């Protein structure tokens with residue numbers, strides 16, 4: 001089964017080398033995600049597309065404990081098979097904090113400041129049999 | 144510039160009212176406010192009306208009277224009610240009008256607010272399961288607890304207080320007290336926040352009659368003066384709901400900006416406020432908003448709440464009517480509900496939940512998507 005990105009101008013490199021597409025302002029150095037031309041920091045409008053870092057630290061987090069409404073959510077919403085998932089902001093050094101799904105959903109194993117890296121998680125299988133994935137961060141295993 | 148007085152307040156009960164439209168509730172609130180101000184609809188020169196999901200407020204003229212008054216609809220996210228009020232305030236302050244009304248009402252579908260992100264290349268955000276206000280609140284308080292040592296038990300105490308206050312408020316939705324244990328043991332919706340730490344979208348209506356201050360005595364023996372009324376949007380670097388990214392650099396949110404501006408306008412400080420209604424979309428928000436509005440240092444809330452200082456009979460009563468937690472959040476009406484409660488308290492008319500400290504100044508604060516905050520300061 002092939003994995004496809006939820007949106008190609010946000011998440012590329014699925015499945016093996018995922019990258020988030022953000023932007024960097026040439027005037028003030030501010031980063032944005034997702035890409036937008038307008039800069040909320042300096043009011044410029046020439047932001048250029050960049051691939052964001054794939055590693056950072058967990059700035060804050062929560063656990064989504066109930067099925068979101070569908071639409072807009074396309075993942076599992078049946079209360080009997082829904083599984084809680086983590087959501088957090090991961091601070092990419094020198095860039096931005098990105099809001100993302102987390103692969104970890106156990107509060108005991110989530111901690112502000114922990115090292116995280118980019119990956120993908122499946123949401124659903126479409127009519128063509130492709131697995132639609134979105135981006136997520138997972139704790140970096142200490143070797 | 145003219146001073147502005149509140150001379151009439153009216154409310155339709157908050158809660159769930161099958162068979163009663165949001166507009167019906169707005170009309171009831173207006174009629175009650177007019178009766179309270181001992182005046183008629185045809186006396187009003189203008190109206191500002193706010194509703195998110197319950198129709199265009201200006202169409203209520205066909206129910207209340209086709210008098211030709213200026214009626215402007217206000218739609219400004221979670222600050223919709225507060226924005227109707229600031230519009231009315233400025234209309235009188237500027238000298239354009241002498242008397243008018245701010246009305247807000249709403250009726251939302253059950254469950255968490257559904258967010259529509261279609262058509263602006265943001266579909267992936269909702270599709271990925273991140274377009275939920277509940278997550279923002281969980282993440283903001285989780286970080287705040289980490290930084291400032293707030294305990295989960297304190298969050299439960301805030302909810303228990305809200306439901307206790309709601310139980311003695313005849314206009315409230317949730318009128319059953321809940322213990323801290325019941326709050327903590329309810330379903331974990333968005334860690335560290337449980338079901339009973341969150342308010343729900345609801346229904347209700349509130350109307351406020353405002354006049355030029357020098358005419359107030361024509362309408363009431365107990366005028367309450369609107370000393371300041373401020374709405375602020377976010378600045379770069381603040382942490383707001385529905386942000387796919389945050390800047391690494393930090394700036395204070397719109398609540399701090401609105402609070403500072405409101406105190407400056409009123410010429411007083413946080414130490415002069417006797418009672419406050421603070422946005423408590425969830426119990427963590429009440430905790431954070433105590434400090435963001437200048438009423439304590441970050442982290443001080445832990446001992447203040449554990450010591451009961453924010454109870455009705457405490458040193459600094461907060462959310463005496465049960466707040467959003469016990470009243471629900473009909474967006475168009477929510478900010479005006481806080482003003483309604485403060486007017487009752489300043490008049491000494493709050494009945495069983497009247498604060499005993501003989502309040503002279505009162506404070507309201509709303510916060511919501513997409514990073515907007517409204518503050519009022521009232522005095523008698």
Ligand SMILES: [Zn+2]
Pocket residue numbers: 025026027028029030039040041042043044
């Ligand atoms: Zn810039």
